[in-house]
Amino acid sequence: MAKSSADDEELRRACEAAIEGTKQKIVMSIRVSKSRGIWGKSGRLGRNMAKPRVLALSVKSKGQETEAFLRVLKYSSGGVLEPAKLYKLKHLSKVEVVTNDPSGCTFTLGFDNLRSQSVAPPQWTMRNIDDRNRLLLCILNICKDVLGCLPKIVGVDIVEMALWAKENTPSVTTQRNLQDGPVATAVTESDLKVSVEKELVSQAEEEDMEALLGTYVMGIGEAEAFSERLKRELQALEAANVHAILESQPLVDEVLQGLEEATSCVDDMDDWLGMFNVKLRHMREDIESIETRNNKLEMQSVNNKALIEELDKLLERMRVPSEYAACLTGGSFDEARMPQNVEACEWLTGALRALQVPNLDPAYAKMRAVKDKRAELEKLKATFVRRASEFLRNYFASLVDFMISDKSYFSQRGQLKRPDHADLRYKCRTYARLLQHLKSLDKSCLGHLRKAYCSSLNLLLRREAREFANELRASTKASRNPTVWLEASTGGSQSGNSADTSAVSDAYAKMLTIFIPLLVDESSFFSHFMCFEVPALTGAVPNGSKGGSYDDDTNDDDLGIMDIDDNDSKAGKTSADLQSLNESLQDLLDGIQEDFYAVVDWAYKIDPLRCISMHGITERYLSGQKADAAGFVRLLLGALESRISMQFSRFVDEACHQIERNERNVRQVGALSYIPRFATLATRMEQYIQGQSRDLVDQAYTKFVSVMFATLEKLAQADPKYADILLLENYAAFQNSLYDLANVVPTLAKFYHQASEAYEQACTRHISMIIYYQFERLFQFYQKIEDLMFTISAEEIPFQLGLSKMDLRKMLKSSLSGVDKSIAAMYKKLQKNLTSEELLPSLWDKCKKEFLDKYDSFAQLVAKIYPTETIPSVSEMRDLLASM
Template sequence: MQSVSNVALGEELDRLLVLLQIPPEYEVSLTGGSFDEGNMVKNIEACEWLTNAIKNLEASNLDPCYAKLRAVREKRAEFVLLKCTFVRRASEFLRNYFPGLIDSMLNDKDNFTQKGQLQRPDHADMRYKCRTYARLLQFIKSLDKSCMIPLRKAYCHSLNLLIRRETREYSNELRNSSKASKSSTPSFEGPAGVNQPAGIADSPAEAYSKMITAFIPLLVDESLFLAHFMCFEVPTSDGSDSDEDSTPKTSGSSGSSAKPSNNSSADLGVLNECVQEMLDGIQEDFYAIVDWAFKLDPLSCIPMHGITDRYIAGQKAEVAGYVSVLLDDLETRITILFSRIEKYERNVKQVGVVPYIPRFSQLAARMEQYITGSRDLVDQAYTKIVTIMFVTLEKIAQVEPKYVDIVLLENYAAFQHSLYDLANVVPTLAKYYHQASEAYEQACSRHINLVIYIHFEKLFQFARKIEELMYNMSPEEIAFQVGMSKVDFRKMMKSSLTGLDKTITAMYRKLQKNITAEELLPSLWEKCKKEFLDKYTTFLKLIAKIYPNETVTSVNEMKDILANL
């Protein structure tokens, strides 16, 4: 029996010892091996072994009688230390690898557009080299997820330098070498004559089309590749791995139709922040093309609008959110430029409600009485008229920058008031009623915030300074910064809240001063008091962390003061 028991014990110990021994070839890779391309197969094998070794020594995967053994605990600690060492070395290597890879591309002039020769960007070779380390990144994420943040930053920052240079040089050459730029007059007549020198683009709109065609598919692809390569848990394509296809596509595809998990949604937000970091700055080169095209030929806005719309319609990749934002911004810019061509009447000192708003409500009421059969044409007319009304209103409001929000809130309120009954029964008008309501609330908010800030500037500047300092230091340290001592705080509070009755009365008068529609004043004042109380509540929570023992006017006291005025 003793002999049988000893044999069984020996076999059991052998099984346990297998879990506790580090194969020599893996130990070399994990502690000091090279990350050169030729060694990556060994490194990945070592990673797989280490991941499984740590997992096998977790209490949940061991017989309870072994979980507390000293040898097991010590080996588990040793493996974790090995993991930390390896992840640190691998992360450091990749943080240096990405900038080095991009530097080599930046130093090769053949990668970029040169005079007289447009060079469409090609990142296939770069992605091929990056894929060598795709599995390594997956292991880094599984071993220590926090290491992905600096790695993603290093990758995005490096790629940003490359893409910005590509867009800048492509955009510059389009403008410098296009036939359109060789003429000082706008090209309304169509394509240039046969005797004109050959250029890269025959018209401003064609130059814009070349820019969009060369870069939008690339930007979508880079967004998809980033999502896959940097191990984001988001749907990146409709079944095919995005990083396996490095050829430019017209648009990205939205990916799995399954409901995204909470992790997936959170990762999508972080991914889009990374995509923005990777692409931020390139918008200026697109804007430059749009502005240049408009300057040469204002009517080029029409084809540019169509080109942009086509790409917006084809853009479905959730992970390429920044590309959608860029396209939307371009469309907005083109629309604004085109609107400058339109002639419209503007009252230089426009106050109160513009005449066309009440007229429109009368027109709409009349149109509703005469509808027979299909109402499609009437709805189309509403859409066209109201769109022009709102666009023109925004232009009129801009004439006097001081009164922008007052003009907007009064007119959007009048629009809602005059169409209240019709909007309840006509869905198209209901849509514009809600649009006006939202625009009214936004204008109110901006105006109220401005009025509050004017009268309590020191208070909110002090709060902003605290928020800025809290990014870099603990609350306890802030009171020892220059200008932030308890004495400074008391002085600021005294100057801000002394004569509070007069300050709040002044706020009311400021609201009242330029409003022509007096019926709006009570609701505006209520919004103003509520917004001020919200801001003051936030302020007190903030200063309680920094100056916990200071006596200040409480929220309830402030509420009472406001109620009595």
């Protein structure tokens, strides 16, 4: 018999090389043929042809466990084995020998974890039955020892395989050196290879099978004869069993008699048990009835006790203590009685809340007693709210009337009185807690109380502001400055400009220093006292303000109470309360702005420029107020700022009107009067700037200068002959008077550069006019040649009419003979109409330079057109001008 491929060591080494790195050990490797059989799904011939493959069984140790694998290897194009498929033996479910192969060498392996069970598994064909049995036996041994279970085997007899294994297990002899010498030991192939390859049938089972088979060795020729013999023996055994059963009949009868006697005893026992069961059932029903009645009585007792307790609690809620009822309906509101009133309010608030559904069981809410008691409490609440509201309205009015009637409380002649509301607030704090309870009882009543408080306190605040403003103006000594600043007439109006009017702005600052903190504090106290749910109102006095900050009492807005309505949600109320607060503050402080306006108007009449200082002071106070400050105070400061800006704009408009009123019938010479006056005005305006008033002053500068320049241009157009002289002298005067201020004030620097450009343009026009007037023929001749050069060549120009060489000589003789006299005449003409002598040197230098530039252009043109003619050189003319 040919050697099996399972014993091929070269094949085993090739398989181990193919799976190198997997840490798996080859147990067996054998060559097979793979085919799909005639039942495969694919109809292609190539899919049905047998392909050479190698099946290898491998194991891998993983800790205490061992994993077994079936590997399919195929030959590559180079004849090298490479892995093709890998199956885990723990998923092997069936081994089936294909019946279509008569040789029995073809089998299939079924795995339960394949994704597609509809595809026919591959068929493996061995070379012979021995190779098939050897492979299948190795698979079954591994499954039994490693996995502990065997797959289903179809088409092959397991006993037949066991016999084959016993016959075909080779034995080899190994030598062991012991003390007695070498001993021959029979070792099976499985013991030499891998421990997992053991026998399928144990030794005891094998001996039993041999004994059984040995019994039937005699006369067994064919399977049919053996089967007939077994049938006959089975029938003999059954007949013997029937005979044994029939012989035991007396014993059976005796047992049946005993069973009948036991049955009669059981029936008697059943009757007795039935009787006892009926009696027990009746007794159980009686016990249940007694227990039910007992439970009902006990439950009724518990319910009655709980009901009594609940009714006691409800009655306690509905009981009105006599002392509280008397206090709510007819008690006094004197200061000594306020603790009792507050205590009664707290009880009433708690009693009303206790009868509301969230705090009261909804089942009680519809009870008549609860409804009647709630109506009684509502009546008590209405009575108390009406009485308290009426008392507080009268109380606020009486407090203010008492303070107004005392004249020593206000500013008097020769004495400025700082308003002091400490006593007023102290008396109001007595009723702050009462107002909190009134809000929780009936929020609608607060509207009337707020109006009453605002109307009463408004009278006091306006009286204080009016008396303070009147005395402030009367006690401030300041000479009045004229409002005529930029008019054309020159008189004694300038003398008043140097008067010190700082007392005016100081008086305005003092008014703000005293009253703005007072108004902020009053707004803050009012918002807390009248129970507005808004953020705390705070005010700040800007740094540097004269007179200090108003602080008549520490923590004036701290009423020493907490919000008793803790359960009310604050969200969503702030905006509505803030709007209501602003409306109330309008009533509280409305009208007081007129006294501030009076101070502003008074200061404007004394010195309009003090509007700049007042504007800066107002801006500082406005920026010092926080975003949450009293809204009306910010509105008041904004209105004051607008009023000051309006008055200052009025002053600027009047000054601009004075500029525009300059006499146009008389010829203007020299610098106009409003230019130096504007410099004086700008200097003083810069001295008055405080804080953020820069924009106000810059706007005034822009309007002043725009009107000044526009008026200057109009006056120049009225007298064209002397227009450039008027312009250059006035623009020069503007630059000279504002040189120092333009270096520090960006707005004036812009206008300074604008005047400089206009001055240069006027100088250029005036100098050109003087030069052309004195050397008219010379430059006319030059202009004709220059015009012709655009149409004809330079060689043709001497042949034109009036441009011949003879004409050139005549023109030079008339224009340049006695040129020193012409230049002297030019100087005299420049000097004649100039009022500002200090401008003459610079103008004469500009004139000489302009004349030299024009003469240089003329000399170059003559040298190009008339190369043979000679004229005085430019250097000669320069020397002549330098000697003049």
